[in-house]
Amino acid sequence: MTLPARRAGSGFLAPARQENVRAHNLGLILQQIAADTTPVSRIELARATGLARPTVSRLVDDLLAGGLIAEVGPDRSRSTGRPPIGLTLSRSGPAGLGLDIRTGSLAACIVDFAGTVRHLEFAARPHPVTSPEQTIDDLAAIAEGAISTAEAQGLTVAGVTLAAPGPVQDRSRARFAPAIGWRDFDAGSRLRAALGSHDVIVSVENEAGLAALAEWHASDKELRNFVCLFGDFELGAGIVLDGELLRGARGWSGELGHVTVEPDGVACSCGAKGCLQGYSGLAAILAAVPDDEQQAGAASHQTPAVTIGVLADRSPQVRSALDRAGTALGISLAALINLIDVDTVLLDGSYSLLATWLTEQIQTQIRDRVLTARWAPIEVRAAPIGPDAAVIGAALTVIDDVRRDPSTWITRTGS
Template sequence: MTMPDRRTGSGFSTPARQENIRAHNLGLILQRIAADGGPVSRIDLARATGLARPTISRLVDDLLAGGLIAEVGPDRSRSAGRPPIGLTLSRTGPAGLGLDIRTGSLAACIVDFAGTVRHLEFAPRTHPVTSPEQTIDDLAAIAKDAIRLAEAQGLTIVGVTLATPGPVQDRTRVRFAPAIGWRDFDAGSRLRAALGSADMSVSVDNEAGLAALAEWHASDKELRNFVCLFGDFELGAGIVLDGELLRGARGWSGELGHVTVEPDGVACSCGAKGCLQGYAGLAAILAAVPDEEKRSGATSHRTPAVTIGVLADRSPEVRAALARAGTALGISLAALINLVDVDTVLLDGSYSLLATWLTEEIQAEIRDRVLTARWAPVEVRAAPIGPDAAVIGAALTVIEDVRRDPSTWITRTVS
């Protein structure tokens, strides 16, 4: 947003250059095609944008030349006149690559320019407790495999985004992620060097926010105000207000796992006491697993969430731990909802697998503690995507960057 000029009171302080107008209009046309969902004609674009038809034709030709959109057969359902040729987002050309770190595996995801998942693969974490450098090198190995596969499908990976727990500075440096042992680690620079490609953008972002973006896209952007409660290593929240991800002054919002629920409670790995993570995190729930179950091997070769789900049916201790977690989550979410006013809570990541045991307690606390809940109930439900949301969201951010500024891609490919 351009701040008003103090001298004139105008929102613009410098004249717009011709290339800036073109870049803006390219983005406008592309966003209209993306938002429509189905094929849209040049005439429809002119009506929707108010741009002259010759201008629309030039911009569409540029987008076609850049491989960002494609023409589809004319709509012959129209009764009169020559049926117009439709335009859709391209299924070849630029694509995004997302990477993710999980408790038992590493994940890679390719999303094409139309937003369709084209590839999703997992690799076991051969070093569950390892240095951050080794983890990045392992991620780079599966990323290179994914890039080769994308090329075989006629796709060009234009960028890579890594999803991580904890606050990320400048989309590259993980400030503090105690669950994976990262502190002040420039993951972006390490990944860029490991990939060895100067043509791709490389960024790092918080997994909860990325999961929220993926769920927003999956809803066809019908979800406008919601909280995405995401958990695997850490517990975090992606907050979407009016269709925009809430990032905060430094991009560090959403650290719900470190909200205090008990001032003199259990010590947290962050250095504080009584954090929600210590009561509702997967590790806290797993701590309730009886010793005999651990000795029987029931907790081996499974992810924490699957282990908890398997044991919940037969262990009253695990069910009680889930009830305590749901209550703690509900208390924290109620405070958040009173502040930001959302109408939906999505249980995402590993929590999507545990929604059966968590939803009732969360809803009870929200119902009792949210001021407006009596006349505007808040829906709590499992997220549609679930454990893969963060890695899909990571790939989508690459595509969104190109959609916002298609002129940069077109200049790079056409010139």
């Protein structure tokens, strides 16, 4: 039987052009260097990748010229032969800039190509209640300072990623973030225009997914299947399965805050009723804090989570609100875990500061409701990075983009 020929575009990949082969092999070499915890030689790269030694040498030269890798001194501990020169990721090449919006502040983070945080700063929001455009302009101001700091350290900012609450389309348009007044707002275009004097790629990503990315990197990629519960303005979940961030068909996965926990419950800003956000979101917990305590916390520049934590052990109302929030979170997380089968839940963002009071209720619900929990318990714990996870993840996603496609960076810089 002869199968009919299929037309181009019907599923078969196009023949690989020479430039595509080079781009693929550049990425292959760079990923191999990034995966090694110690400097790796050209000979070792040839063995690991199966590429010919002359090909490896040419690719390595391209990566060196692009500032993506660096040579380190030969390993003289070897007893015989000429010691090879090692290769490692550059700490003075491209860098990522992450930006984040918080309740009372803005944050900026610089991460170098090796994944090390080189700069982390915070600035009070000069216009706490303002238009989306003004917020972006305020972010651009802190970004300008961070770019100057990076340049002073010998780094070149390759891109800027903004962590935004709620679903983001095409890495640019914030579809729904009512807590900061953003509805169908093209934050990426506005930020790109505000940073027009800099040759940087600008993108916008969901903050929960970015937090999960940061926590995954912090674990040395040992966490393979986990949910990162992130909360500040909005309640979201970054989901990592088999070491990959789950983005969904349109990049909108993880909107756990809008899972229904009570069909006829409190009205939500999304238009539905009984969303988890209304019971376990930071604003819902903060509502149990007396107004005078909230004002005192704001006057002393405490974050809402810190204000809640200060009162948790001496206010029955606040403790009750935390118990309610933990129970609702546990019920929703149990349903999610039954569907996707993860082994760890990280409490991140503001929730990392409230883990002491939330963990027990969440664990109880997961233990009672997750089918497999009796055979394989789910670990629930505070995330290691915590409130800074989203802004660090935002910077890291710039680095990850360059690592996946180093040829684009090399072409862009004319190396």
